[in-house]
Structure formats: structure tokens, C-alpha cells
Amino acid sequence: MDSSSHDVLLVGGGGAGLRAAIAVAEVNPKLSVAVVSKVYPMRSHTVSAEGGAAGVARPDDSLDEHAYDTISGGDWLCDQDAVEAFVKEAREELLQMEHWGCPWSREPDGRIAVRPFGGMKKERTWFAADKTGFHMLHTLFQTSLKYNAITRYDEWFVTKLLVDDGRVQGVVAIELMSGKIQAITSKAVIVCTGGCGKVFPFTTNANIKNGDGMALAYRAGCPLKDMEFVQYHPTGLPFTGILITEAARAEGGYMLNKDGYRYLQDYDLGKPQPGPVLRTMELGPRDRLSQAFVKENEKGRTIEGPYGPVVHLDLRHLGAKLINTKLPFVRELCLKYQNIDPIKELIPVRPVVHYMMGGVHTNMNGATPIKGLYAAGEVACVSINGANRLGSNSLPELLVFGARAGKSAAAFASDQRPAGSAALTQAMDEQRRLEEQFLRKAGGRERVATIREEMQKAVESGAGIYRTAKTLQESANKLQELQERFPNIALDDHSRTFNTELTSALELSFMLDVATSIVQCALHRKESRGAHQRTDFPGRNDTEYLAHSLVTRKEDGSSQLKYLPVTITRWPPGQRVYGR
Amino acid sequence: MGKRSFVPLFWTLFSVGGVVAAFLIPIHLFLFGLAFPLGWIQPPTYERLLALARLPLVRLYLFVLCSLPLFHWAHRFRYTLYDGLQVKHLNELIILGTYGGAIVGTLVAGYLLWSL
Amino acid sequence: MTEKPVYTEFHPRWYRTRVSTYWWLDRTPYVKFILRELSSIFVAFFVVITLLQIRALGQGPQAYPAFQQRLQAPIMVILNILSLLFVLFHTITWFNLTPKAIVLRVRGRRLPDLLIAAPNYVAWLVVSGVIAWIVTGG
Amino acid sequence: MADKITLEVARYDPERHTEPTFEKYEVPFRKDWVILDALNYIKDRLDGSLSYRWSCRTGICGSCGMMVDGEPKLTCATFLSSYAPGPVRVEALRNFPIVRDLVIEMTDFMVKLKKVKPWIVRENEKPISQGEYLQTPEQLENYKQFSMCINCLLCYAACPVYGLDNLFTGPAAIALAQRYNLDSRDVGARERREILSDHEGIWGCTFVGECTEVCPKHVDPAGAIQQYKVDAAIDWFKSFLLPRGAK
């Protein structure tokens, strides 16, 4: 078996991974850094973020206000020390991006421009037109090319973390191009694999967001934190999950049910007016709108589309002129990717899964409880997002905690021994497993796509916008069944060269683990907080649940749940007030 | 090719030649190639034409009109041979034939106009 | 490939397509492209004829009419018509491409391509008029 | 509207085939389906061994470029309905070695990208604490268009010059070099020019212009290359006249 060796290894080449790699290369140019990514780095999902990145920029704003917005937005489940570090460094990191060439939008005098954003009380969201994530990712990627210490493994799929003697020692990965299975050993590993939206049937997330890193860490014995908190966005296109921005409603779009009725008036969101009114009706908070959709569906007043129930977003009354000047991107998306013209047609929408608040348990430096293992980005849960992430906090999070994880991993790796032989033995076992269970396996009856679709359905029906003990238990049972059926999958493709059926199968197995942990955590949290809404426990319960859930895998494969208190520094829990 | 490559020079000559060809050749072609021979327009007399051509400024003009478009042709034709016929292995020969041709043409033009 | 691929037991053959010799017939834009490039031959042809004409001019009042006669031959007329068409094609493509190479900005906004190309055409008409006027004797 | 459409998909497995062949698949015909949805349908229900790249499905990640009926397209932004009643031919991007089915080998581009130094080059770096480098919206506008490249490589598939000679740096890499040259924060133009102005760098481009035609993000690489040639030529004359100390 081939193997190669580095000092610090990044799993993932998205925003977080690249930022971390550069951090390592800058703090200690003598270290060799490897970036292993299953897609070319510039294809990573950070590329899709549109809106912007939050960081205090104006004299009328302050770090404390950004911190408070973040904490209250997260329904007080954020670790406040982490939030304080985050808001301070967010600004510095965004400036660093500017120095690296990020084409931030500007004021006429040449200063960085900022825009308002949902849940932020001051204008502090930096943006690069409506392609912020795209520009950030390409800036990071192109800048990373300058460092010769960074070695890239493009289109290598990591299947396992090597942990021996309580210390991480590298990974096993498949080179997609050739099918070669190889051990890449290292003194520290930073997992930056992004979110897991694909666990759900409808999501804004790309095809590559399968929670790989969460499952890798979980299987290596590292706890996952706050997995029950999954953010929905109320207006996504069905089937594709393409996001229709809040601006469409801010400009005066209506939400209609199957009778053409503005149904939000039935959900304590104010009375319909012809034009948009802040914080009423269509401009209510994201979670409330998503919840209203579920209720409307229960009443049988949604429209049955080819991909499940939808409601309509109506922009027709706004007229061609307003749509073309104020919402050109919305129209472009609808026309280009859905073949619908919002000037003349109703847009079918539904709530779609958007972001994962939970993830691999880390401290403020990105370190996990396993020695040498770090995590950063959406895959990690530091926890600054608490029970609900604010829009535009995720991009700066990648930078801040990517850089922090990079620096601490570099420091850790500087005085470690290289990986031992036990790691290589493990790698050999992993190679055997991959060959036997997938590549050389004959027979089997289950199709990857079938199990995946059943899983997605089960997770949505059980751990969707509203949850109850009953639905969650049903999901848990279904997932258990699917876990048992998984070994019986049949693969059409036994080739080594770019075998994407193999990677889909591996991703499916990762997703099954992640889905199970989401459902388990949701089942145990008997309260409603932020994105986690239990109809059987409607209120927030600070006495019992002002705490992070930690789920760990036991030897026998079952999971174990614990709670960890939330760090409160200066902002005692209060009510999260929106609307009136 | 290293820093002292002459490609930028030839490219510039190609471009300027392209401009000259675009602006000036159509009318010349129309007058001398079609309108005069076919009698659409009464051609100028020999004497007038000679007198005109002997004016220093017109000599210079004719020199530019002949030389630069040749460099335009040389560069374009060279790449057409490369790409259209995929004969890159004949590189040296093609360069000699094209740019060489343009240089010879330029010398001829200079000689003819000088001795006019 | 700039970097030589490393073929190992895991790197089987990549399939490489060869561009056909007649690639320029594959798609309409390519045909147009090759016609544009071929226009240069007619440019050169024009120069050769013009040089011959200058030579005839220098050879005296007897040689010149003989040269003029030769231009009336049908084959020459056909060649000249063809040349004119090709050169006009060159002129049009050349003018339309100028905006690509030169970016003009007025108060920070990039001028639309048409606005850059249009003056070319105007200037072209004027220059052609002046030349015709001088040659035909005003 | 028929409810089925046939896709002819190029299949190639280097372990078993010597050259690509076409396989026919019948897929449902839906108004809101793009070519990529049809491929996903094939992979999920008909033939799991079909390989291709995709991720975002919104035309921003740049993974899903393929030849659709002979034209380079982002398959996530190309509707099936434009090809009704079919059949539609889907092949790997032209001008690149084919690894497998619809997957191309793109190391060549990655090497070239790095070669043109697509990062900000500066003589002195000011500390972060001193804030941003000012850049007016006009200065931003100067290079903005060239920064929109998603590295989808459709332009390389459309450029015959690249197809004939892989040494040519090619449209996207040059556009990205120009993106940094035109950035008011950058002073690396000279370094980049030295790399790019050799024969294979920019002069190979004969301005076919198809790169710009097929670019889904309106980057206009053909324009970038032309501007680059003009700059390089001016530079050449300058350095010829003032061999030393020339800027």
C-alpha cells in the first residue's frame, strides 16, 4: 500500500480548509501541509453563498452589538466566550481577505461597503455583489497557490481517520482518478468538510454536502454537538432547492396557498396589506414562515406538485420593471434553472434545509477531544451559532475558526512524532474493507438511490420543521432498518477509474450515521429552542436544556448522549423577540 | 522563445497592417480593380496618376499601403497554416515563407516607389 | 500536457481525441473564422497587383495601358470581385473586434461595444470618400 | 409534448474500452429538467456506473461542463426542452483527455493557472490594523468581469487553438492573469507578462473568439487576451527602446 506523509492535513478544500491551510503555511513555513478534497477546491460549496459575511465595519456599530445579535439569534445556546472571539476576529479576517484581493463591493470613496441582513441590527454584512462566497473561495484558492508548502490532493475522497494511541495519525483516501487507496499520514488533521444538507430531500446544499467529516469524526470516537439544530429557509424551489432570497418578499411578494389566499394572516403574523410591512406577514422571521407552511400543509391547503407539496410565491403584481431592476437574480435563477418566468408565473416554493448549526465538537481553537484532531467551518460546532445561525455569520466563521484551527494544529504538529506503524495497519484494514464491501462485492439487492431517498424521507418526516417524540421514534426505527439494509447494496460499477457510484455509496453510509445522530439528539431534547421545535414540548426550558447535546459513538455502534453546559459570560438568557 | 522574442513586433505589424487593410484596401480595390477597368467611372489619365504617385506624401502612403498589409498577411497566413493544416513541424519554413515574403515585398515596394 | 502524466497500474489509458484536419468545417463559427483568416490571402493579392501597377506606371505611357487591359480580363475581374468581398469581410470583422481589445471608459462606465465600433465605420466612409476624390480628380 | 426523450451518452471505461461509444437512455421529459437532471435520473435508476462531475446545480461551481449536441455547456443550466424531441448527445468536454465517461482530465489547466500567479503581488504589505486598501467602484469595475470565471473550462473546449496545441495557456488562465493585472492593489503585471508573453502564452491565440461566445459567466476571455497582447506589445517596444530600467 502506498503512503505519503505530511505535518498537517486538511480534509476539505472549502473556505474553512483553505483558510486553515494558509494559516499553517504562514505561521510555520517549515511544516508541510496537505489539502485533501473530494472535489477541486474551487468547486467546494462555499462557492454558492450569495448574501455576505458579517463583521463590524462602521463607527456606529460595536463588537458587543454583533455579539448580542448572534447570541440572541442563537436563542442563548451560543458559547459566549467563543462569540466574543468570533466578532473580534471576524473583522480582521474580512480585512485579510481584502488584502488578498477579494473583490468586496465598495463605497464611492473606496471604503468597503456593508449591507443590512436578517437578524443583524446594524449594517455590517460585507458583500461581493451577490456572489460573496464565490469570490471568497476563489480568492482563498488562488492565494493558496502561492504557498509552496501546501500540497494538494484534488479529487481524493477520505474514507477514514486513522486514530491510534488516542492521537490522530492521518487518513485513508481514495484517489478518484485512479482508484488507488492510500494512507496519508500526518501529525495533525483538520476536518473542514462542510455541512450535511443532503441528509434531507430538499436542500439548498450542493450534491457534495453529505456530512462526511461529521461521520468520520464520529466513527473515530469524537463527539458531535447540537446535531438537532437544522436551519430551514422558507422559500426554496422544490426539487432543486435553489434559494429564492428574502429580498423577493421584502420587495412585496405574496405567499399564496392553493386557493390564492395569503395564508400567513392565519398564523399570528399580522393582517395583509397591499405593500410590504416590516415584521408582518411575508416579512416575518424565517422559522415562523417555515412553520406556517407545515400547518398549511396539514390543513390540506398546499399545492401538490411533482416533487411534493408547495405554496406559491407571487411576484407578478410587482411588474416587470421592478422585478428586472430590484430582483434580477431571482428572475435569472427561475428562468435559468427552473424554466419559470416570475413576471408571468407563480413560483412554487417550500421550506428547504439550508444550514447545520451542529457538528464536530470543538473548543475555541478548533480542537476536538481527540489529540491532534481539529475541525472548522460548517462541519464543526464551536458553538457560535447556538440554536439558530444568523445569515452571514457562517462565512466569517469559516475564516476565523479556520485560521484558529490552522494555527493551533501547526503548533501541535511542530513537536509530534510521525505516525506509527499501527496507523498503517489500520489503513490496510480499511483498504480491505473497501475492496470487500464495495469494489469486489458481487450480488446485493439494494440500490444506493433507493436507500438514500428513503433516508431523506424518513429524516424529513421525523426531524423536519416540527418534531414530536412519535415522529422522531419512527424515523429512528426507519434509520435503523436502513443501516441494516445498507450492507446489502448492489453496485453496477466495479471499475477503479473515477467510480462515482462507490463514492455515492460511501457518502450514503456517512449520511446514515449523521441522520441517526440528528434524530437521536432531537429525540432527547425535550424543549423547543431556535430551529428545534417540538410540538410535544412547545416552550424553551432553560433549567434542563441550556446545554449542548453531545453524542458519542460507543464500541458496539450505538450512540450515547450527554449534555455540556453553555458558556455564559455577559449576556444572561432573555427572550428572543421578533415581530411585534 | 525567450525575452528577446520578436513575436510582439510581428504581432504589432500584423495589427497595424490589419487596420490599414480594413480602412484603405476596399476603396482601392473598388476603384482600380472594378470601377476603372469596367468603365463604371472614368479613370484618371496616365499623366495625372504618375504626377500624383510622384508626390512624396503619396509615395509614402503607397509604401504603407503595400508594406503593412503584407505583414498582416504574413502573420495571419502563418497561423492559418499552423491551425488549419496542422503543419507546425514546418515551422521554420513557414516563418521564412511568410515574414520573408513580407520583407521582400516591402523591399520591392520601396525600390519601385523610389525609382518612380 | 505540460506535466507528463504518471502512468501507474492505477492510471490506465486516458482517451485523447485528435483534432481533425478539417476541424474548421465542424461548426459555423469555425467556418467564419477560417474565412476571416483566409481574407489575408486576398489582401496580399491586392498588394501584388498594386505593386505591378506601380511598376507599370514607372515603365512609361506605353506599358501602362497594356497593364490596364490585363485588368479587364474576366479572370481578373472575378478575382477582384472575390477579393473585394473578402476584404470587406475583413473590414467588418476587424472593426467589430476593436472594442474587445480597447476598453474605453467614460466616467467609469465601459462604453458599449457598438459605440466604439461605430466611429470606425464613420471614419472608414470618410477616408474612402477622400481617397476616391483625390484619385478621380475631384 | 412527448413524455420521454432519448439521451445518447458517451461511455468510456479505460479498463475495458479503447475508445468512447454511445449508449442510449430513455428518460422522462420534463419542462423543469436540465440535462444534468436527466443524467442523475440515469445514474439513480438505469445505470449506476455512469460517471460525471456535478455539485451545485446552480451554475456556480463549474463542475458540470460537457458537450451537449456538440456545444460546450454547463449541463445544470441547459434545459432538456431546448433539445426536444431529441435525441440529445452528451459527451465529455472536447480538447481534454477523457478519464472516464463524461469526466475529463484537467491538471493541465490547474498547472497553467498557478503559472500565471493568480494572486495579489505587492511590494510592501500594510498591516491589517491599518484597514483596507481603498478601491473605488470604478477601479473595481476595471477587473470585475474577469474575476467572474468559475473555471468551468467551456472556453478551452471551444478554442480550436488549444485543441491543436495544449501548450497554449488558454482563455481562462489569461483572463485570470488579466484580472490581477487590472486590480488597483496589484503590481505583479510585469512578472506575469514575462511568463505569458512567450509564444505559447498569448500569441498562439488567433482570436477565434469562441471562448467568449460559450462562456456562461460573460467573462470575455477573448477580450482579455487581446488587451493583454496590446499591453505586451507596448511593453516590448518600451523594453526595446530602454533596455535597462524599463517599466
Ligand SMILES: Cc1cc2nc3c(=O)[nH]c(=O)nc-3n(C[C@H](O)[C@H](O)[C@H](O)COP(=O)(O)OP(=O)(O)OC[C@H]3O[C@@H](n4cnc5c(N)ncnc54)[C@H](O)[C@@H]3O)c2cc1C
Ligand atoms: C445557497 C447557500 C447560500 C449561503 N449563503 C450564505 C451567506 O450569504 N452568508 C453566510 O455567511 N453563509 C452562507 N451560507 C453558508 C456557508 O456558505 C457554508 O456554511 C460554508 O460555505 C461552508 O464552508 P466549509 O468550508 O465549511 O465547507 P465547504 O465549502 O462545503 O467545503 C467542504 C470541503 O470538504 C471536502 N470534502 C467533503 N467530504 C470529503 C471527503 N469525504 N473527502 C475529502 N474531502 C471532502 C469538499 O470537497 C470541500 O472541499 C450559504 C449556504 C448555502 C447552501
Ligand code: SF4
Ligand atoms: S472564462 Fe468563462 S468559460 Fe472559461 S472557464 Fe471561466 S467561466 Fe468558464
Ligand code: F3S
Ligand atoms: S477561442 Fe481561442 S484562439 Fe483565442 S480568442 Fe478564444 S482563445
Ligand code: FES
Ligand atoms: S453543477 Fe455546479 S456549475 Fe453545474
